[in-house]
Amino acid sequence: MDDGRLCCYHFNMSNKTNSIRNNAIAAREPDVSIIIVNWNLKDYLLRCLESLQQGASGVSTETIIIDNASSDGSAEAVRERYPAAKVLQNDTNEGFSRANNQAMEIARGRYFFLLNNDTFLYEPALKKLVEFMDAHPEAGICGPRVLNEDGTLQFRSKGRYPSIVRALGHFFLPESLQKRSGNRTLGFYDFGENGKERRMDWVSGCALMVRSEVVNRIGKLDSDMFMYCEDVDWCFRAARAGWSTYYVPSARVLHYGGMSMSRQTGRAVAGHKTGLSGYYGKYHGSAATALFRSILWLGYGVQACGWLAAFLRGNDRDAGKIKRMLSGLRPGSDK
16 A cells, blocks of 8 residues: 555754755655554554555555554554554654644645544545545645444534634534524534535545645744644635645545543643633634633533533543533633
């Protein structure tokens, strides 16, 4: 599947990038550079790589793994089972954005495909995405149909740009009332599914294809966003540069969802709130941003109260949710 030769690096952000990039130029350009960021999810990562044997059939690829200082032997396992993959190791957990950016520095493909380590590609997902992008030059970014383990649609994989109105709808309206005509919603996520390709404001970074040309023009992911909403920000920047983002349901990817984050505690698990706040603050004034953050604070607080009530009724799993949520509700935790 992979065209690249074995490349295993102990990566330091201050060195080796230029020499690696220069050596790569001479090699044949693949259709797709598959980029996977990993943190202590060896079993899921190996399962994801195994799925690429069929899910990436029909296109030429290279695979780049960025390991964020895992302690479970992930990098060593990949080197042993998939010697054609490029394995880059960080000394610390650099987060989703920085790690993907490192990979894009050496990626050679016409398209970059950002793929979570807790995913599984169904055949021929990658080929479907490449064919769509080749046929639609106005498309700068696209994403597949992302499925839950039970085969249902993972609706959080696509949506609309965050706004004050959508924040209110997201937290204080039931999902049935968030829907509105024209597949627009009164929340952050798009619930529509008619099996047809269509434009979106954003698609999830768990499985996102972007033209290398787009990256060259608008830049890489915002490295200040550790995790969450960096994909929304990227799609927004692409749109401002004249590119469209599309949902391509004929390509299917299973996403187990949030596995790395489920192993973290405290502020890291409250990253979604931090990411939303950071994104909104980039493009709006201080007053609007303060209002937006207040809605998030209130909304997550209401959710925490609901989990507390469930916990008091005997639902033990909500205790961890409460602890993690409250850690992210401290004033200033999204600064």
